[in-house]
Amino acid sequence: MSESLKSITPPNDWAVDSWTRREALQQAKYDDPDQLAAAQARLSRLPPLVTSWEILSLKEQVAEAQAGKRFFLQGGDCAEVFDECSPSIITNRLKVLLQMSLVMVHGMEMPVVRVGRFAGQYAKPRSDDFETRGEDRLPSYRGDIVNAPDFTAESRRPDPERMLQAYARSAMSMNFVRALVDGGFADLHHPEYWDLGWVEHSPLAEQFHRIADSIGHSVRFMETVTGQTPGSVRRVDFFTSHEALHLNYEQALTRQVPRQWGWFNLSTHFPWIGMRTAALEGAHVEMFRGIRNPIGIKVGPGMTADWLKGLIRTLNPDDEAGRIVLIHRMGAGKVGDTLPGLIEAVKATGSPVLWIADPMHGNTEKTASGYKTRRFDNIQAELEQAFDIHAASGSRLGGVHLELTGENVTECIGGARELGEDDLKRAYKTTVDPRLNYEQALELSMLIVGKHRSLMG
Ligand code: PEP
Ligand code: CO
Numbered sequence: 001m002s003e004s005l006k007s008i009t010p011p012n013d014w015a016v017d018s019w020t021r022r023e024a025l026q027q028a029k030y031d032d033p034d035q036l037a038a039a040q041a042r043l044s045r046l047p048p049l050v051t052s053w054e055i056l057s058l059k060e061q062v063a064e065a066q067a068g069k070r071f072f073l074q075g076g077d078c079a080e081v082f083d084e085c086s087p088s089i090i091t092n093r094l095k096v097l098l099q100m101s102l103v104m105v106h107g108m109e110m111p112v113v114r115v116g117r118f119a120g121q122y123a124k125p126r127s128d129d130f131e132t133r134g135e136d137r138l139p140s141y142r143g144d145i146v147n148a149p150d151f152t153a154e155s156r157r158p159d160p161e162r163m164l165q166a167y168a169r170s171a172m173s174m175n176f177v178r179a180l181v182d183g184g185f186a187d188l189h190h191p192e193y194w195d196l197g198w199v200e201h202s203p204l205a206e207q208f209h210r211i212a213d214s215i216g217h218s219v220r221f222m223e224t225v226t227g228q229t230p231g232s233v234r235r236v237d238f239f240t241s242h243e244a245l246h247l248n249y250e251q252a253l254t255r256q257v258p259r260q261w262g263w264f265n266l267s268t269h270f271p272w273i274g275m276r277t278a279a280l281e282g283a284h285v286e287m288f289r290g291i292r293n294p295i296g297i298k299v300g301p302g303m304t305a306d307w308l309k310g311l312i313r314t315l316n317p318d319d320e321a322g323r324i325v326l327i328h329r330m331g332a333g334k335v336g337d338t339l340p341g342l343i344e345a346v347k348a349t350g351s352p353v354l355w356i357a358d359p360m361h362g363n364t365e366k367t368a369s370g371y372k373t374r375r376f377d378n379i380q381a382e383l384e385q386a387f388d389i390h391a392a393s394g395s396r397l398g399g400v401h402l403e404l405t406g407e408n409v410t411e412c413i414g415g416a417r418e419l420g421e422d423d424l425k426r427a428y429k430t431t432v433d434p435r436l437n438y439e440q441a442l443e444l445s446m447l448i449v450g451k452h453r454s455l456m457g
Helices: 033-044 052-066 087-108 161-182 205-226 247-252 283-289 305-315 335-349 376-392 421-426 438-456
Strands: 071-076 112-117 130-133 136-139 239-243 270-273 295-299 324-328 354-357 397-403
Touching: 033 161, 033 247, 052 071, 052 112, 052 354, 052 397, 071 087, 071 354, 071 438, 087 112, 087 161, 087 205, 087 438, 112 397, 161 239, 161 247, 247 283, 270 283, 270 324, 283 305, 295 305, 305 324, 305 335, 324 335, 335 376, 354 376, 376 397, 376 438, 397 438
Parallel strands: 071 112, 071 397, 112 239, 239 270, 270 295, 295 324, 324 354, 354 397
Antiparallel strands: 130 136
16 A cells, blocks of 8 residues: 555445445346346456556546646547447547647646546436337437447347447457557657548648657657657556446446455546436445545536535545546536536535536537537637636646547537538437547647646746
């Protein structure tokens, strides 16, 4: 046990299944409890997807971000789908995140914590348990870990076997990401490895290449001066995250490990609690209370100061650094009214948190033609206000949480290429929420850097 962790007390009234005695919202309703129990038991005997020392290393990085020494970049699909566990989709997503982080490292002059919304982002909360089309009423699609999106009784039946399929695909994605990163894909000598062909003619390409060239020069300069290549130049850390919504799945991968006290959720480095399942007395908070991972909590416009203080007290009773990341997602029109009071409330607890902004989930709208979309302008506006509000409150916005993809999709409106409503039909692929495409994501990272620098003076 390291010095800084000595004062932490493990919860003694917690068990890996104590969540089952609380109300669990947003869970699949399986029709065969024995089949569910058998699948969960099989899952609990399989190897973990991540290790406790990776989780503790992320916790240290989050603690550094809380101290203002790192910026936190979390991004990926709203919902991963089984069919998209493919090499090109995985590498393209990794490329975008690497490029964005490179822009940030360069512009903010500080290291970036890179966290993908992937290798497990398969469970989705829904506003309704059922979906009705005409005369037909079927269970809602809850993500590929539960059922399939086609509107047929067979596809929509929650199937426990899908937990094992989700686990397998998470493992395959993890394995490929680890191999790429270890193999030099993220080598700072070769930022061209991460170029995505279709943006060659992008209005942003030139700016990005200037940044990449400048980093290449700095790396070679350092090597020439010191005569060494630091290991971190060849290999970057990459962490995974998902909404830990499906509690049977999360329980099966929550384990004890040799030579560590307590329990770890070994399905991912960074699980988060979604907006709809953050009730203080609810099953999700109970589950999260007993694990040692750093955790995210989504904070929406309905959050109250007392509720948030209760969450911090329950989930971080020892005020441990690196434990809590608060992900606010208010919407461009609401952030100004809702955020300042919550920042003050958290400050009054004296407990360390990292505040990051999710400018996606409060800015979802439907077009006249029925597409769920988000406007780049609103995303940017929420982010810029968030930076200003934190600065004005003597707090700090330490990161962002984005839904994005490396594919050339047209799901969000606006950005440098000025996608309009008519463009949405061209490449609208998401099964749940609209994502920034590669170019929009890169543009946003440049705007974030500009805003950060303007606040630094
Ligand atoms: C999500 O991150 O995809 C999500 C459902 O977010 P929220 O819980 O903030 O609505
Ligand atoms: Co989403």
